[in-house]
Amino acid sequence: MKMVTALLAGLLFGLGLSLAGMTDPAVVLGFLDVxxxxxxxxxxxxxGAVLTTAIGYRWVWRGSRPWFDDSFRVPDATRIDPRLVFGALLFGVGWGVAGYCPGPAFASLSGGYSSVFVLVASMALGWWLGARVPARSA
Amino acid sequence: MHPWISSLMGGVMIGLSAVWLMAALGRIAGISGIASGLLAGAGDREWRIAFLIGVVAAPWLLLLLRGESVIGAPVVSLPWMAAAGVLVGFGTRLGGGCTSGHGVCGVARLSRRSLLATALFVAAAMATVFVIRHLLGGLGT
Known part of the structure; x- marks a missing residue:
């Protein structure tokens, strides 16, 4: 059941991205081009996404646990550190260069553009590199 | 349908997906976190893979149903796509989230970290587009 619910969530997410126009980098860059x-x-x-999530989360958290797990796993960190700041800035630059954040990058794979595959592979390389930055530095 | 309405509906669907994932699995619907967890050797690969399969398959299902693709062509050349990918991956890993994890789920929780991260990555992306389009006159092809 965990697998089926996760698959359904992914499908809904991907449909949302598609309907939203986020699978078209021209639309995304058009928003960023103030x-x-x-x-x-x-x-x-x-x-639409933030309001729905804000209302829905509050409703979900009235329960004591999720349907298929023991507890809700919500990040509890509150500290603003250099990793957060530099990470967000670097991500923003990459987003502005090509118009793809991670969700639309995955959703665009079925379009058959080879450079989208390259972007997703490079993103995975970036995740791998990012995981190697020691927690104390950066 | 007006593009603004369709974007609003798309946003609501993204939100419903996030709520569904929290209700069912107790997880934040952050794409970078879900996907990078696979590389980090998290012990719970199955739901992560299932979720990503759904994201990848959705536009393809739409194509089958409606007969038109919703996927736009990339607007920059291959080397820039590669560079952008590394920046997006490295930055989201370091910063602990992307547009979905920070921008949607974190902002909906009013998390201080997510509010700041979202403001920073949107500002950095707008500044980058400004430099590329209005100062450099584009990246060429």
Whole structure:
């Protein structure tokens, strides 16, 4: 059941990305181009996603545990550290260069563009490299 | 359908997916966290793989149902796609999340870390696009 529920969640997520326009880098870059022909679509995506999640989480957390696990695994870190700041900035630069954040990158694989496969493989390399940065430095 | 309406509906679906994953498995729907956990040798590979298969398959299912692809063509050349991928992977790993984990799930929880990360990556992405499009005149092809 865990597998089926995760698959359904992924399908819903991918359909949402597709409907939202996020599987088109031109739309994403159009939102990021505030000094050009600005395209506000991503604001609507964020508003719909954040509001739905905010309401839904509160409803879900009334229960004592998830359906198929022992506890809710929610990050409890609150510290603002250099890793968070530098990581977010580097991610933003990469997002601005090509117009792909991780979800749309995966969702775009079925489009058959070879450079999307290269981007996803490079992203995996980046995850691997990032995991090797010692916790105290950076 | 107006693109703004379809984007709002898409956003609601992303939110429903996040709520569903929390209700069923108690997990944050953060793509970078779910996928990078596979490389980190997390002991719970199955649900991560199942979720990612769903994300990859969804646009393809839409294509079968509607007969038109929702996937846009990349707008930068292969070397830039590779560089962008490394930056996105490294940055999301270091920063502990991406647009979904920080931007949607974290902001919905009003997490301080996620609010800051989201403000920073959106600002950095907008600044990058500004430099590329309006100062450099594009990256070429």
């Amino acid at each position: 000094a050009g022909a600005w395209n506000p679509r991503l604001l609507f995506v964020m508003a």
